[in-house]
Amino acid sequence: xxxNPIYIIDGLQYCRWDRGVFEQMREGRxxxxxxxxxxxxxxxxxxxxxxxxxxxxxxxxDLILHARSAGDVRDAAAQDKTAIIFGFQNCSPMxxxxxxxxxxxxxxxxxxxxxxxxxxxxxxxxxxxxxPGITRFGKQAIREMNRLGLVIDMSHSAERSTLDAIDLSxxxxxITHANPSFWEPALRNKSDRVLKALAESGGIIGxxxxxxxxxxxxxxxxxxxxxxxxxxxxxxxVDHIGIGSDLCQGHDDSVxxxxxxxxxxxxxxxxxxxxxxxxxxxxxxWFKDNRDFGNVTQGLxxxxxxxxxxxKIMGLNWLHFFEESFSxxxx
Amino acid sequence: xxxNPIYIIDGLQYCRWDRGVFEQMREGRxxxxxxxxxxxxxxxxxxxxxxxxxxxxxxxxDLILHARSAGDVRDAAAQDKTAIIFGFQNCSPMxxxxxxxxxxxxxxxxxxxxxxxxxxxxxxxxxxxxxPGITRFGKQAIREMNRLGLVIDMSHSAERSTLDAIDLSxxxxxITHANPSFWEPALRNKSDRVLKALAESGGIIGxxxxxxxxxxxxxxxxxxxxxxxxxxxxxxxVDHIGIGSDLCQGHDDSVxxxxxxxxxxxxxxxxxxxxxxxxxxxxxxWFKDNRDFGNVTQGLxxxxxxxxxxxKIMGLNWLHFFEESFSxxxx
Numbered sequence: 068x069x070x071n072p073i074y075i076i077d078g079l080q081y082c083r084w085d086r087g088v089f090e091q092m093r094e095g096r097x098x099x100x101x102x103x104x105x106x107x108x109x110x111x112x113x114x115x116x117x118x119x120x121x122x123x124x125x126x127x128x129d130l131i132l133h134a135r136s137a138g139d140v141r142d143a144a145a146q147d148k149t150a151i152i153f154g155f156q157n158c159s160p161m162x163x164x165x166x167x168x169x170x171x172x173x174x175x176x177x178x179x180x181x182x183x184x185x186x187x188x189x190x191x192x193x194x195x196x197x198x199p200g201i202t203r204f205g206k207q208a209i210r211e212m213n214r215l216g217l218v219i220d221m222s223h224s225a226e227r228s229t230l231d232a233i234d235l236s237x238x239x240x241x242i243t244h245a246n247p248s249f250w251e252p253a254l255r256n257k258s259d260r261v262l263k264a265l266a267e268s269g270g271i272i273g274x275x276x277x278x279x280x281x282x283x284x285x286x287x288x289x290x291x292x293x294x295x296x297x298x299x300x301x302x303x304x305v306d307h308i309g310i311g312s313d314l315c316q317g318h319d320d321s322v323x324x325x326x327x328x329x330x331x332x333x334x335x336x337x338x339x340x341x342x343x344x345x346x347x348x349x350x351x352x353w354f355k356d357n358r359d360f361g362n363v364t365q366g367l368x369x370x371x372x373x374x375x376x377x378x379k380i381m382g383l384n385w386l387h388f389f390e391e392s393f394s395x396x397x398x
Numbered sequence: 399x400x401x402n403p404i405y406i407i408d409g410l411q412y413c414r415w416d417r418g419v420f421e422q423m424r425e426g427r428x429x430x431x432x433x434x435x436x437x438x439x440x441x442x443x444x445x446x447x448x449x450x451x452x453x454x455x456x457x458x459x460d461l462i463l464h465a466r467s468a469g470d471v472r473d474a475a476a477q478d479k480t481a482i483i484f485g486f487q488n489c490s491p492m493x494x495x496x497x498x499x500x501x502x503x504x505x506x507x508x509x510x511x512x513x514x515x516x517x518x519x520x521x522x523x524x525x526x527x528x529x530p531g532i533t534r535f536g537k538q539a540i541r542e543m544n545r546l547g548l549v550i551d552m553s554h555s556a557e558r559s560t561l562d563a564i565d566l567s568x569x570x571x572x573i574t575h576a577n578p579s580f581w582e583p584a585l586r587n588k589s590d591r592v593l594k595a596l597a598e599s600g601g602i603i604g605x606x607x608x609x610x611x612x613x614x615x616x617x618x619x620x621x622x623x624x625x626x627x628x629x630x631x632x633x634x635x636v637d638h639i640g641i642g643s644d645l646c647q648g649h650d651d652s653v654x655x656x657x658x659x660x661x662x663x664x665x666x667x668x669x670x671x672x673x674x675x676x677x678x679x680x681x682x683x684w685f686k687d688n689r690d691f692g693n694v695t696q697g698l699x700x701x702x703x704x705x706x707x708x709x710k711i712m713g714l715n716w717l718h719f720f721e722e723s724f725s726x727x728x729x
Contacts (some may be wrong), residue, residue: 111442118497166449174504 070374074098074144074382075360078273078311079222080155081219081326083318084123085204088357089130092149095357098382099140099150099389101178101243101311105160105199107329110167112161117153117174124151134174137389152389154178154243156223156326158189158208165207172215177393178243179212180220181205181232185331190221190228193254194338198225202234213237216394222255222311229261233386238392239269244311246275247302249284255339259302266303271388273311274299276363278348279339280313285349292351293366296380305376309384316356320346401705405429405475405713406691409604409642410485410553410575412657414649415454416697419688420461423480426688429713430471430481430720432509432574432642436491438660441498444491448484450504455482456648466506468720469488469715483720485574487554487657489520489539497536503546508714508724509574510543511551512536512563515669516662521552524585525669529556530567544568546724552587553642560592569723570600575642578633581626582613586670590633597634602719604642605630607694609679610670611644616680621680624697627711640715641694651677 075096081103082088092100104120105113118373124133134140134150153175160176161167171179171315173324181190181201189205191198201209209232212219219240221229235242242265248256257265257272265272274296281287282295299308315323323346327338337345360381406427410633412434413419435451438442453472455464465471467480474481484506486691491507494496502510512521512532520536522529532540540563543550550571564571573596579587588596588603596603605627612618614625630639646654658669668676684693691712698708 110445114441114498114501118495118501121500163472164449166452167445169452170445170449170505173506174501 070364070368070377071096072364072378072381074140074378074386076140076309076382077101077314077357077360078241078271078309078385078386079103079275080312080316081156081316082314082316083322085317086127086130088316089127089149091357093147095302095360097149097357098144099134099152101152101154101345102155103271104153105155106157106183106326107331109162110160110162110171113155113171120151120153133175135177136393137386140389142186152177154218154220156180156220157183158187159389161208163188165204165206168208168211168217169215172217172278176217177389178218178220178241181208182225182228183223184327190232191225193223193225193227195225198227200227201231205232206235208237214395216392218392226258226261226368229257230264233261233264233268233270236268239271239388240265240347241270241388241392242272242311244273244275244277244313246280247295247299249298251280253339254281255280262299262303266307269391270308271309271384272299273309273385275311275313276351276354277313277315278351281351285351287351289351289353289362289366290370293363293370293372296367297370297372300372300376300380305372305379306384308380309388310360310381312354314354314356315347318347323347348379401695401699401708402427403695403709403712403714405422405471405709406454407471407640407713407716407718408432408645408688408691409572409602409640410434410606411643411645411647412487412649413645413647414647414653416648417461419647420458420480422688424461424478426691427693428480428688429475430465430483430716432483432485434487435484436486437488437657438490438662441491441493441495441502444486444502445505451482451484463591464506466508467724468717471717471720483508485513485549485551487551488514489518492539493518494535496535496542499539499542499548500546503548507548508720509549509572511554513559514554514555515658516520520692522556524554524556524633527554529558531558532562536563537566540566545726547723549723551724557589557592560588561595564592564595564599564601567599567723570602570719571596572601572719572723573603573642575606575608575611575644576606578610578626580629582611583668584611586611593634597638600722602638602715603630603715604640606642606644607682607685608644608646609682612682616682618682620682620684620693620697621701624694624701624703627698628701630702631703631711636703636710637715639711640719641691641712643685645685645687646678649678649728654678
């Protein structure tokens with residue numbers, strides 16, 4: 068490889084984590100990963116998932132550490148470990164209780180989506196027909212998340228709710244894993260209007276490598292993906308883009324069914340898939356696991372980014388976002 | 399008053415906390431208080447109690463702060479605030495789940511009694527007829543508490559379990575609120591054997607001002623209490639004693655009934671009281687609330703302690719114990 072980015076930080080993964088995955092993270096020189104620890108889990112179930120992670124931090128302390136701050140991410144880099152940052156793809160862990168936001172923050176949560184595909188108590192999801200915007204409870208939650216330093220993530224939220232959240236939040240928000248609609252008009256991808264508002268407010272988007280978010284899906288080429296990144300950089304500025312691979316490695320199809328269906332439907336929801344493609348999509352050949360970030364780095368260089376911009380996209384932008392976002396008053 | 403101790407640290411209180419109590423803490427120059435936030439509460443109920451405290455930390459941030467380390471206690475002193483340290487008088491918050499110990503530690507718990515009057519899943523309480531010692535689960539819990547820096551408190555535990563805990567724990571333990579049996583032979587007070595083992599292992603006892611733990615109960619004199627402290631200092635060393643007032647201010651009698659009966663009995667357990675005295679005892683006239691620590695300071699001076707030893711008993715011993723106890727590897 069012609070260039071090693073200073074940091075490699077991934078804005079979202081949901082793997083079947085085990086020592087093998089952590090070893091691949093180290094092989095791929097991955098500095099930090101925002102990991103999903105809840106989709107539909109309630110508070111107690113989310114705590115149980117945190118306990119599972121706590122055991123992994125003990126058992127694999129030579130490979131990973133639990134990061135609660137940008138400083139912890141830097142410490143991980145210095146120790147040749149991968150920093151793990153907790154996040155939720157839905158607000159189910161806080162149930163109907165505003166005070167649980169601080170409890171979850173104290174336990175390490177640093178990202179929370181206000182909704183996941185469906186209407187939540189806080190915001191509308193991207194698969195609902197109508198989007199009435201951020202709810203009354205949602206406004207309270209945004210204020211509390213702002214106070215603590217829990218990042219608002221609108222990856223799976225609908226357009227109006229997302230614009231509302233950007234407007235209502237006093238701190239920059241994130242879209243941890245999605246792509247621009249101008250490139251691939253999936254319901255999960257984001258309009259020019261959202262991207263512009265996001266960037267103007269100091270926010271960041273992590274570009275997804277999940278095939279359903281890619282033009283051509285599993286056949287998407289590295290060059291096409293990186294060309295999209297170049298166009299996005301032109302439109303919203305290279306400081307507001309990063310990677311959020313949405314890597315979902317090692318799970319069987321029951322897991323993607325849980326992500327889509329939770330406990331909310333008797334019908335089967337196929338999400339971005341379909342009845343004929345109900346399971347996980349095949350990964351693109353140039354990004355199968357954590358060892359493949361080097362391909363993305365090279366792809367970005369090949370479409371004309373200089374090394375300074377590649378460093379930003381591959382990690383520095385996320386690190387700076389963490390610095391501003393993960394504590395009560397930034398820093 | 400002839401002497402102001404460097405720090406005033408109270409090893410245990412369970413008040414009906416509100417702004418008035420916090421103002422009294424400041425008036426009494428109280429640096430830190432270990433507060434009880436669970437007797438019989440399960441995990442979720444304990445979290446709800448933490449949420450109540452989180453709101454109080456916000457609403458009364460001019461008077462109190464949440465302390466998780468000895469450094470936080472020193473910060474409180476520098477800011478003229480009182481540091482609040484969370485603790486449980488029972489192991490009910492961890493339910494039957496070893497992994498909840500780390501979760502509770504992450505949420506700020508720094509003391510946990512292994513049992514409260516009754517047999518628990520971990521240890522025997524002081525009102526049981528027989529004491530089989532620390533249980534299998536208890537041994538695991540002690541190891542986990544040692545690993546994290548969650549202090550083992552045996553105030554309400556029985557003799558053999560307490561000796562076992564001192565022996566099994568790789569770190570010094572605390573008896574946050576009790577007195578020596580040699581002075582007042584209440585079931586809640588501690589034998590010479592326990593006190594000696596406690597001190598030899600580097601532990602600390604906080605002397606209680608709860609009338610049922612005092613010679614003469616509510617009629618106990620300040621001089622008698624301080625003379626007891628002087629004898630204890632001779633027997634186990636002045637470095638191993640402090641104050642753990644057990645101040646229970648402002649509660650009605652339903653609260654002491656909850657403390658004694660939880661959800662475990664259909665009969666009424668009167669604890670240290672009796673059918674004719676079912677409620678809270680009257681406080682001693684020289685220690686009614688947080689403004690009265692000056693009386694204790696003066697009483698200690700009057701029975702012959704020098705100012706250096708008074709500083710230790712009133713706060714420095716606890717601070718040094720916190721320094722050694724509240725993190726994974728001390729410090």
